[in-house]
Amino acid sequence: MGHLSVPWAVGGGAVNDEVLARKLTYTMFGGGEGVTYSSACQVKPLTVPDSFIRVSPGDYVIRARGVGQIREAYMGAVDSDDVVPITPTGGVARSDLIIARIEDAHVPGEPWDVEDPAVGPYAFSRVLSNVPSTTTSVRQLGNNFSAITLARVDIPAFTGAITAPMIKDFRSTISPFGSAPPPGQVPGEGEEFYHETEQFWTDTVIPPDGTNDLFSNAATPGWGVPGPWTAWPLAANWLVPIPWWATGVSVFVAINGIGFDEDVWGQYRMNLDNGLVASRAQGYDINYHGGPGTEQTIFVLADTMPIPSSIRGMTKRFKVETRRLNGAPTHMGQLLCFAGTSIYAQLNFKQFPSFD
16 A cells, blocks of 8 residues: 555645544554543542542543554543443442543444534543453453543442442553653564663662561471462562553562571562562572571562553552461571661563563
8 A cells, every 4th residue: 555645734725634643642652541640530429429420621542443543542631520320239239440432433343323423422431330340451351442441430239329439540641751662672683572671660668667577487387388478578568650561570679688586488479469460489498597686688589570461551569478488397487577677679661572
């Protein structure tokens, strides 16, 4: 095929193609989608709770997913509170997903109708009722909507009035600056292609005075039998914004000044989003030399983890977890995280082809 006959912004009466306007939006926001600032399109209850939610004003970008829509995106806005009804529940609790959806009746193959071709409407806040209670994205529902996720409403049984605690916010933000994926590189011979330029997130935590966070190694039965994974140290726990383009993350955690008072044996790992993904278990086996008092060591955790498409562009929790192995009758000590224990975390988000 040749060029589109009219490039964008040709004057003199030329008819500009809306496809190029959508491509311009797509390019401007680096192929991303979401709301354009933190308070945009927030789902809230009514001031006096009732069987409605309201979507607050704000701007958004939605990737076009219709047949033949390649590298295109829509930009829209909610210009005043959009009040949307929610069906009350009967005897069974229910979860509803709230989305912003473009219903472009002019795209071939799309099922939508439009009231007035000149003025639409073409954009709506929609309720997808009775979704799984674990749903965090419209992409998980197996459709091809041109839509973004705003929130999920978890409604108890026999409930009509929607209140703030029922609403779980799943918006992601997008910006024309800093939101584009990192530039690709040309691989050398024998090299695997991926975006070498990455996005780093780092943090250092030092627990406050008075901290005495203990992890006992004494309760696991049987030689080598693992205990349950436990969030420890408690301070090694972060909410982190995940870039929308990231398919994987290299994690590095260094914990300096972990105390132990007898022999200890076990494993530690990084947990993403309450077990959606976890790093490979990494071991510790430390012998106590007799003191006097508590001795100290260093834990280092390093691995590469996939980022599932359902949580890309969202803020999710990363936390270190520890579990014990039993070498009875030895390895019966406890690990200690003190005030002054230094916990450094580095997350390096990339586009790994093996995870895409």
